[in-house]
Amino acid sequence: MDRPRSPRLGPAMHELSIAMSIVDLALDEARERRVTIDAVYLDLGPLSGVVADALRFSWEIACQDTALQGSRLLIREIPVEIHCSTCNANRTLDSVQWLCCPVCGTPALEVIHGKELAIIALEVRDEQPAAAPRSA
Numbered sequence: 001m002d003r004p005r006s007p008r009l010g011p012a013m014h015e016l017s018i019a020m021s022i023v024d025l026a027l028d029e030a031r032e033r034r035v036t037i038d039a040v041y042l043d044l045g046p047l048s049g050v051v052a053d054a055l056r057f058s059w060e061i062a063c064q065d066t067a068l069q070g071s072r073l074l075i076r077e078i079p080v081e082i083h084c085s086t087c088n089a090n091r092t093l094d095s096v097q098w099l100c101c102p103v104c105g106t107p108a109l110e111v112i113h114g115k116e117l118a119i120i121a122l123e124v125r126d127e128q129p130a131a132a133p134r135s136a
């Protein structure tokens with residue numbers, strides 16, 4: 001790689017747009033349920049094409065100046081699991097470089113897990129007027 005023009009922004013642009021759509025979804029939910037969102041739980045598979053670290057990095061930027069500012073993004077990284085037709089068994093892969101059965105080497109035709117990119121839960125707080133103000 002020789003000197004990308006914007007090394008800081010370049011690789012994360014994709015994740016930033018993903019982060020922003022997750023923020024949008026969460027904001028809708030927050031409005032509908034009249035709650036404040038403290039944390040968003042996300043399932044993320046390596047085959048989704050989204051890099052967890054880049055997404056974490058983008059989260060703060062995506063939340064800026066929204067009701068989600070200060071919220072956390074908690075990513076559960078889902079390992080890749082394939083079904084091997086030769087072994088007739090499901091196998092978890094350590095590497096996503098080779099989508100082959102780690103036992104017999106048959107190329108995986110069927111991916112069971114690893115493509116996930118989904119909000120699985122929101123940690124929310126009721127939006128209530130502060131009845132008991134915190135001690136200052």
Ligand SMILES: [Zn+2]
Nearest residue numbers: 084087101104
């Ligand atoms: Zn196999």
